[in-house]
Amino acid sequence: MDHQAVVPFIPNLRRYARALVGDRHGADDLVQDTLERAMRKFHLWRPGDLRAWLFSIMHNVFVNQLRARRIDPAAEIPDELPGEPSAAWSAGVRDLERGLAVLSPEQREVVLMVSLEDMSYAEVSRALGIPIGTVMSRLSRGRERLRRHLDGEPARPALKAVP
């Protein structure tokens, strides 16, 4: 097995990164950093799930970029968003990308790995280094949140003032 085994996964890494980061340039930066790191660490890879390995590297690079604020923190809208939808919010209710940006990065990772990559929950658990239970709760909350956004429902209807 040599490094060329990585090549078939590059389009998948790009698709996932595009959905995760939003803009094309930032997404390809993430892919490039991931590939660079994968090449440097390729000798550490032992035959097994190459896709989960690559996605785990991308996860680490992504987390570092978030910390270094190389990725737009706008994507990090806190979980406890006030219930009253803003004008911008309402205008974008049907916008999938805006909806993704509303998810926490942790939720977005899980939702996208499962939805775009069709990864099994066990694979996601390996790639992110988190228990399956955590995968399930992030998936469930992330999907529900995205659903509310797409349906134009406020994030926390319970807090919405009732006239």
Place this chain on the structure above:
Amino acid sequence: MTPRDDLLQAFVDGALAPAERAAVEAALQGDAALARRVLRLAEQKRLLKERFDPVLLEPVPERLHLRPPAWTGYARAAALVAVGIAIGLALPSPFDKPATAPIAATQPASASPASPFAARAARAHAVYAAEVRHPVEVDATQQEHLVAWLSKRLGTPLKVPVLVDDGFELLGGRLLPGPDGPVAQFMYQEASGRRLTLYVSARSAQEGPTAFRFAQDGPVSVFYWIDGRWGYALSGEIDKGALSRVSSSVYRQLNP
């Protein structure tokens, strides 16, 4: 009874066993609101794919190609990183494409004609690795003596990489003459009997850039690099990919 949420997610993802799936379907039959919600989740998955699947068909931009030219920007920016990448990439040798234009001497991590240093290392490998009875002057049972002796002759503290994890045991080493003074050669052997040699010599004034390079001399593959005043070459009759992995171990151990 409403199914647990993780079952609903697994239902959407088609990850349920038939019995569980039937149970969820039955629950959805009796709960229109739940059925609507699950339908919306399934639609969401489809929407995500519709929106992002076209990325799969885009041509991969040049900067993401796993070929040496795509990485030279990085290599120039950070020589050490370039070394790592070059090792990982197992670069094509110049002998694969004899017709290519000469490569600028400043371009690291590229294939280039075998330098005299690499050629010497390859010849020394061919001569001594073929020795059945006397492959080394001092064998690995006297490793301490071997290292002290060669370090003294080369005038620098030598470190002998441990390549057991890569499947190679140290056999021992020998002292060789070189144009720029004494040369140390360490020999390793795999269980199959296949051998690798690590050739360490003072850097010659004629040696070019310090990048990690690959050369082929007959059946012998050589990865070589210059680090400060010293040149290192790892030679063996093994494929480039395997040799590059071992070279990576050697490099990491010499540059912790």
